Structures are given as C-alpha cells and as structure tokens.
Amino acid sequence: MNAMLAPFCCDREERERDALSPREVLAVEDVRKTFEEGSQKVEVLRGVSLAVDQGEVVALEGPSGSGKTTLLSIMGCILTPSAGRIRIAGREVSGDEAALRDVRKRSIGFVFQQYNLFPALTAQENVEYALNVKGARGRGAAAEAARVLDLVGLGDRRRFLPRDLSGGQKQRVAIARALAGSPEVLLADEPTANLDTAVGTQILELFQKLAKDENKGLVIVTHDPKVRNVADRVVGIRDGRLSDPTEH
Ligand SMILES: Nc1ncnc2c1ncn2[C@@H]1O[C@H](COP(=O)(O)OP(=O)(O)OP(=O)(O)O)[C@@H](O)[C@H]1O
Numbered sequence: 001m002n003a004m005l006a007p008f009c010c011d012r013e014e015r016e017r018d019a020l021s022p023r024e025v026l027a028v029e030d031v032r033k034t035f036e037e038g039s040q041k042v043e044v045l046r047g048v049s050l051a052v053d054q055g056e057v058v059a060l061e062g063p064s065g066s067g068k069t070t071l072l073s074i075m076g077c078i079l080t081p082s083a084g085r086i087r088i089a090g091r092e093v094s095g096d097e098a099a100l101r102d103v104r105k106r107s108i109g110f111v112f113q114q115y116n117l118f119p120a121l122t123a124q125e126n127v128e129y130a131l132n133v134k135g136a137r138g139r140g141a142a143a144e145a146a147r148v149l150d151l152v153g154l155g156d157r158r159r160f161l162p163r164d165l166s167g168g169q170k171q172r173v174a175i176a177r178a179l180a181g182s183p184e185v186l187l188a189d190e191p192t193a194n195l196d197t198a199v200g201t202q203i204l205e206l207f208q209k210l211a212k213d214e215n216k217g218l219v220i221v222t223h224d225p226k227v228r229n230v231a232d233r234v235v236g237i238r239d240g241r242l243s244d245p246t247e248h
C-alpha cells in the first residue's frame with residue numbers, strides 16, 4: 001500500500017498488520033512456457049502464478065516432465081517465459097535483459113541435484129569463485145565464503161577438495177555457494193536426490209533453518225516425501241498448472 005494514502009484509507013489495526021506482513025521476495029504471475037520441437041509446440045506451463053515470502057519454504061511437487069525445472073529456471077531468471085510476469089525482491093524483471101542479469105547475480109541462489117562443484121577447487125575456492133563471478137573479490141570474497149561455509153556447518157572443511165567430502169558435505173558447499181552474497185531467494189532442484197535418507201533429512205532441515213534464520217524465500221523441487229516436514233506449503237504441478245497449495 002502507498003504509505004502516503006495509509007492514514008486516510010485504513011484503520012490503525014490494518015496499517016499495523018500491513019507493516020508486519022511478511023515481505024514477498026518472489027512472484028510469478030500467469031507464466032506460460034511453450035517449447036518448439038521442430039514443427040511441434042509443447043505447452044509446458046499454461047498460466048502459473050505463485051508468490052513466496054521472506055522466510056517461507058515452498059515445496060514444488062509433480063510427475064517427471066510436469067515442468068518443475070522449467071518453472072524453477074524461470075523463477076531464477078535463467079529461462080525466459082513465453083508470457084507472464086516475474087517480480088524478484090520487489091523488482092519487475094519481465095522482458096528486461098539488464099534487470100534479469102542483475103537479479104540473477106544479486107538475488108538468486110541455485111542448488112542442484114549434482115552439486116556442480118569444481119573438482120580442482122577447495123570448498124572455500126568454490127564459494128569464492130561464485131562470488132568473483134558476482135563481482136566480489138579479494139578479502140571481502142574470502143570473508144563472505146568463510147561466513148557462509150560456517151552457516152552450513154563446514155567451517156572446519158574449508159580447505160577440502162570435493163573428492164574428500166561426503167555427498168552431504170558437497171551439497172552443503174553448494175548451499176553455501178548459493179547463499180554467498182546474501183540473495184533473497186534460494187531455488188533448489190532435487191537437492192536430496194543423490195543422498196541417502198538420513199543425510200537428505202539433514203539437508204532439508206538445514207534448508208529450513210537457513211530460510212527462517214536468514215529470511216530467504218525458498219522453493220524446493222523434489223520427489224522426496226520428507227520435504228513435507230520442513231515446507232510451509234506444498235504446491236503441486238500437473239498439466240502445466242499448479243494445484244491448490246496445501247498448508248502445513
Ligand atoms: N529446452 C527444451 N526444449 C524442448 N522441450 C523442453 C526443453 N526443456 C524442457 N522441455 C520439455 O518440457 C517438459 C518439462 O520439463 P522439465 O524439465 O521442466 O520437467 P520436470 O518436471 O523438471 O521433470 P523431472 O522430474 O524429470 O526433472 C518436458 O516434456 C521436457 O521435455
């Protein structure tokens with residue numbers, strides 16, 4: 001609401017509720033995506049709208065091929081929708097290449113199933129490298145990498161190469177890399193699919209803690225039923241549309 005108008009149009013209780021309401025960090029509105037394969041058009045997303053607040057964990061579930069990765073890529077500004085609007089951290093980015101690039105660097109952290117770490121770089125260097133790409137260098141980048149590795153519980157593994165880390169620890173490095181630079185939004189695509197049950201649970205609990213403590217908006221794509229223990233909302237995707245969200 002426009003603050004200038006607030007005193008004239010709302011009672012005090014309503015204004016206070018507005019001020020306390022969680023801040024939206026990510027919204028897609030009526031997003032559509034059609035892929036063209038030769039002469040065939042495949043309509044993968046047919047009008048998807050979803051908003052995520054600070055500190056909120058949203059799980060996205062759906063059958064293989066239902067468009068989960070496609071939607072996550074659009075939310076992360078690495079894929080352009082055929083139609084619809086995207087707002088990240090209060091900024092409308094749809095169709096604006098410069099804004100998309102900027103938001104990708106500042107406001108989005110991605111975590112993938114396969115960790116995607118550089119094998120020849122230590123945990124610390126993997127995170128620093130991501131920061132370098134975002135424009136942070138030198139001591140500032142080193143300190144930020146150390147901070148986020150501490151946050152994921154790997155302060156004592158900073159000098160380890162990926163080959164000397166367990167799967168769960170590698171995923172923690174990937175989560176630290178996503179957190180580096182304090183983006184408002186974390187997007188995770190099947191982050192526990194390569195991990196055994198106990199480690200997968202730890203990773204989901206870490207995601208939940210980070211979303212709450214660090215005030216991130218988090219979307220996790222997963223087939224993992226354990227996600228229901230950590231998600232505030234579970235949203236289904238089927239036939240290109242979202243099913244009604246289920247409160248948890
Ligand atoms: N670049 C592309 N060109 C053509 N079709 C694509 C492209 N990317 C995705 N698709 C199609 O879009 C549909 C949705 O793919 P997507 O990867 O989003 O599914 P998903 O829900 O993530 O599946 P999974 O659970 O298997 O990862 C699939 O039919 C896929 O073949």
Ligand SMILES: [Mg+2]
Nearest residue numbers: 068069070189
């Ligand atoms: Mg996928």
